[in-house]
Amino acid sequence: MTLDIRTILDAVETHALASGFFQAVNGHEPKSAPQSGITAAVWVEQIGPARGGSGLDATSVRLALFVRLYTPMTQQPEDGIDPDLMTALDALMAAYSGDFTLDDLVREVDLLGNYGDPLSARAGYLTTSGAEYRVFTITLPLIVNDLWEQVA
Template identity: 55%
Template sequence: MTLNITGILDAVASHAMASGHFEQVNGHEPANAPSLGLTAAVWTDSIQAVRSSGLDSTSALLTINVRLYTSVQSDPADAIDPALMDAVDTLCAAYVDGYTFDGLIRAIDVLGQHSQGLLVRAGYIQQSGAVFRVMTITLPLIVNDLWRQTP
């Protein structure tokens, strides 16, 4: 089996877009400032072997970042965090509900059996001269039997 990274990234991005919260979802970490409104970006962070592998294959932990962006210039300012958290809540509720992206992965490592678990961090970033409020979801995915082991 090989890592279907294109399929996995497309599934994560499509899931975010289908939530109805975003005006745009990118399949990469943007180099330029995102558009106005609520935007999401999806990209890979890391991959490592996990101990739950089979006897002749290795499963992996694939970590994906899902970053939600909105301008700090959005009005009213008091609505910025609630809008971001509504989107985070929608996405995380689906992730925790056993989401497998139509069988592309075994599971999302929600509670951290092989990772730090599902995590959301808030912050600010500056991009193209503009400042954005962001929430970055660290999405740990377990992919079964990814690499064959030969003796």
């Protein structure tokens, strides 16, 4: 079996677009700064065996994606920046919890961290292209069944 990464990334991007909260959703970490509203970006963060989740002849994999939400710090009102980001973040977390297998593309979203860090998000700030952004970076851990064949 091979990792169908393009289809998995497309599914995660589709969840974000379907929420209606984002001006744009990129399938990569952007090189240039988003201009207005909330932008999302999706990319691979880590991949490795799902310890305790594999069989005797194939390795199941934990594929962690980053989903980063960006909004300019210059938006007005400033008191609305975090609530707007949290509303979008809440919609994505609900989508990942509700579509546990990404339409049968993966075994599961590792919500509770059975195979590593759980589904989570961290707030922060990012300066890019000379502009400052408020960001939330979601760690989206996905478990993919029997990806790599084990040969004795």
